[in-house]
Amino acid sequence: MSSLLEVPPYTADRRDEFLRQMHELHRLHLDGCASYRRFADVTTDVSESEDLPYVHVGLFKRVLLQTDSPGLTHERVLKSSATSSGVSSEIRLDKTSSELQAASTLAIFQDFLGREPRPLLILDSPRSLRTRGEMSARIAAALSLRPLATELSFLLDDASDPGSMKWGALEEVLESSQRLMVYGFTWILWQAWAEQRFPESIRSLLLGKEVHFVHSGGWKKLENVAVSRQQFEDTLLDGLAPGSKVIDYYGLVEQVGIIYPLCEHGYRHVPAWADVLVRDPYSGESVTDRVGQLQLMNVLARGAPYHSVLTEDLGRVVSGTCECGRPGKRFELLGRVPKAEVRGCANV
Amino acid sequence: MSSLYYFQRGERTIAARLAYDPSDLVAAWASLRSKMTRRLHPDFTRDEWAYLIAFLDEKSLLAPVYSTFGEFAKTQSIPHEVYVPRGSIAVWLPNNVSLLGPLVAILLSLTGQPARYKLGSRAANLVGAFLNFAAIETENTQLREYIDERTECLFLDRGDDRIDKLVEGAAVRxxxxxxxxxxxxxxxSKSPTSVGFSFVDKHSEAWIDYNHMNDASLSELIKIFAIYGRxxxxxxKRIVLLNSSRAEAEEFRGRLLDMWPSxxxxxxxxxxxxxxxxxxxxxxxxxxNASLVARNKAVIALGNMQLEPAESHLCMNIVSCSLDEALEYLPTNTQTVGYCCSPSSHGEWLSRLSTTKIHRFVPVGKMHHFNHVWDGQDFWAGCFQSIEVA
Known part of the structure; x- marks a missing residue:
């Protein structure tokens, strides 16, 4: 277990230890992953996070990166949803990292949701679980909440059909619990829950319940149908008990285990076992005062070099202390690098 | 109302039934050049606009007319052959298509035949944008009449019923x-007398003789690549470096890296x-062995034929190899081989390449030049059929 995971997630003054562990990871991947070694061989010691090499997020769609080392047991491949490019990122998961990642997400979620377990309702289909050796990002995200759950219920009969709600399963949970969690991809949470026409019996059971909605996956589809964050949250929380809330978190399959929930003041906080840098898209330099591409780092990734990933998400590191009280680094997520059409002939 | 126009090809007189005088159409197109140099159309990049200006050269535009019919005849005599239009033309352009759309439209206008351009719903409509621009700038000309009355852009997705009608009604696809x-x-389902041309997935590459290249040819290579990347x-899609050692190939790569930003x-x-x-x-x-050009403008990678390339838009993959190896690995769907070499290498390369299925062997700087013969098919002449006169 990383010593960083033994402290609360939002803790200042652990940078030296973080850098030391990142260095160890970099060495592990250099030794165990030939592909990584070919492009990331930094021979001199580095004194700052920004000096450590990164893997571009798109590389996980082109090259299956795997680090082999004594004691590392590779288990499954985690696949992204491939919604925009049609090609999935593939992350080789290993046993040790999976344990660290589970501990990481649990600690972060507990900071935002509290420690008391409650039923978890997942807006997905159990069939999504049944692919041997592979796991979709959606299911992985849902299951990361499992340690906080007393029981799991998959609410959709068909993962691609938000109308396929299993009312019986929902009713059963509502009848027995006053507090619960609901997880779904942002778009599915909107379609399958916020826009859902609940039967009257279910609606009355929901009234006054304390519900924590957790969602991830991004706002693009909701922006396309002109749904604002305020409208989204107001619709979800309508009629629920005080203490109900909506947690929007940012995470990538290429950074599995590290999630960045949006705090009540609109920022995302960096846990002690992670770091976030912003890089200029043209010079590659780390910048602190402006928007650029986010580089996400963590000390959990052993089975493949996804410990330091340059994303195509745009963000800005924000200085000062957040009013929410969480110490350490914070940032704003500001969308994605805009894509221009590639013009050519037909054979791109 | 069409008329017969007379041409002379050697001893033979050719007549062509045309809806518009090709000289007038060409003059109208060429008249756009001075206007275009003053103002860049917002839908086009600077490179694209510059290419269009060059393409509208009067002499070049007349090339398909001369090639198909011959020179304009000074006198009319009984023709040996009469060319008549096949009829309506339908053109399919994919979503990401670039200048090909406007270039095809310009050339097809010279046939005078109605042309409909089928674009995808996500396509940047460069054909429509350029035809609109041309129509506005050529008032009271035959070209304006042609554009207004005989061209149409259709945004149709796969599965749209109107595609069937487009095919049924087209004499040329x-x-x-x-x-x-x-x-x-x-x-x-189509007319049995209709004809079809397919311009499908193609590969092109540049062959550079290391001993013949200099800063000017490197500059040309960079410009050609930077327009559309791969x-x-x-x-x-591949730069084949011939007659170089590994160290020379590395030096070649280094020079490209150094020159690119300027x-x-x-x-x-x-x-x-x-x-x-x-x-x-x-x-x-x-x-x-790959490096980023300054400010991440491109990637220049040096390897060999056996390595899997990075199939990325602006990744220039250079392979140093022998002529035999270059030929062995030349894909069967190669359209263009651009060359930079000495006259003696030119002869040898052409001789060896003539055993392959390539369609074009042109200087590197002319790789993107479009004309009425494409992929080995003279689509412009194919818009006509001939009547033999005895």
Whole structure:
């Protein structure tokens, strides 16, 4: 277990230890992953996070990166949803990292949701679980909440059909619990829950319940149908008990285990076992005062070099202390690098 | 109302029934050049606009007319052959298509035959944009009349019923796209007398003789590559460096890296800059010796034919090899081989390449030049059929 995971997630003054562990990871991947070694061989010691090499997020769609080392047991491949490019990122998961990642997400979620377990309702289909050796990002995200759950219920009969709600399963949970969690991809949470026409019996059971909605996956589809964050949250929380809330978190399959929930003041906080840098898209330099591409780092990734990933998400590191009280680094997520059409002939 | 126009090809007199005088059409197109030099159309990049200006050269535009019919005849005599239009032309252009649309439209206008351009719903409509621009700027000309009355852009997605009608009504079908798209269009119910042209997935590459290259030829190579990266059918997807040692190939790569920023001043789009970072890592992971051009403008990678290339938009893959190896690895769907070599190498390369299926062997700087013979097919002449006169 990383010593960083033994402290609360939002803790200042652990940078030296973080850098030391990142260095160890970099060495592990250099030794165990030939592909990584070919492009990331930094021979001199580095004194700052920004000096450590990164893997571009798109590389996980082109090259299956795997680090082999004594004691590392590779288990499954985690696949992204491939919604925009049609090609999935593939992350080789290993046993040790999976344990660290589970501990990481649990600690972060507990900071935002509290420690008391409650039923978890997942807006997905159990069939999504049944692919041997592979796991979709959606299911992985849902299951990361499992340690906080007393029981799991998959609410959709068909993962691609938000109308396929299993009312019986929902009713059963509502009848027995006053507090619960609901997880779904942002778009599915909107379609399958916020826009859902609940039967009257279910609606009355929901009234006054304390519900924590957790969602991830991004706002693009909701922006396309002109749904604002305020409208989204107001619709979800309508009629629920005080203490109900909506947690929007940012995470990538290429950074599995590290999630960045949006705090009540609109920022995302960096846990002690992670770091976030912003890089200029043209010079590659780390910048602190402006928007650029986010580089996400963590000390959990052993089975493949996804410990330091340059994303195509745009963000800005924000200085000062957040009013929410969480110490350490914070940032704003500001969308994605805009894509221009590639013009050519037909054979791109 | 069409008329017969007379041409002379050697001893033979050719007549062609044309709706418009090709000289008038060409003059109207050429008249746009001075206006275009003053103002860049917002839908086009600077490179695209410059290419269009060059393309509208009067002499070049008349090339398909001369090639098909001959020179304009000074006197009329009984023709040996009469060319008549086949009729309505339908052109399929894929979503990401570039200048091909406007270029085809310009050339087809000279046939005088009605032309309908089928674009995808996501396509940037460069054909429509350019025809609109031309119509506005050529008032009271036959070209304006042709554009207004005989051209149409249709935004149709696969599965749209109107595609069947478009095929049924076309005397000439021209499909730019994938093998699958072309096969699907030509398989539809159509007139038995109609003709079809397919311009499908193609590969192109540039062959450089290390001993013949200099800063000017490197500059030309950079410019040609930077226009569309690897995305065009005429884009050099691979640079084949001949007659070089490994050390010389490294030096070649280094010179390209050094020169690039001064040749291509503008930054690429941010997502291309990011994609280049990925491509550089991809190439390195695959065993290429790759580096990013300053400000992430491109990737220049040196490897060999056996290495898997980084198939990324602005990743220039250079392979140093022998002529035998270059021929062995030349894909069967190669359209253009651009060359930079000495006259003696030119003869040898051409001789060896004539045993392959390539369609064009042109200087590197002319790789993107489009004309009425494309992929070995004279589509302009194909818009006519001839009546033999005895």
């Amino acid at each position: 021209m499909v730019f796209g994938s093998d699958e798209a072309a096969g699907s269009v030509h398989a539809k 995305a065009g059918c005429t884009s050099p 040749i291509i001043a503008d930054d690429v789009d941010p997502h291309h800059a990011s994609d280049n970072v990925m491509a550089c890592q991809w190439a390195l992971a695959n065993g290429w």
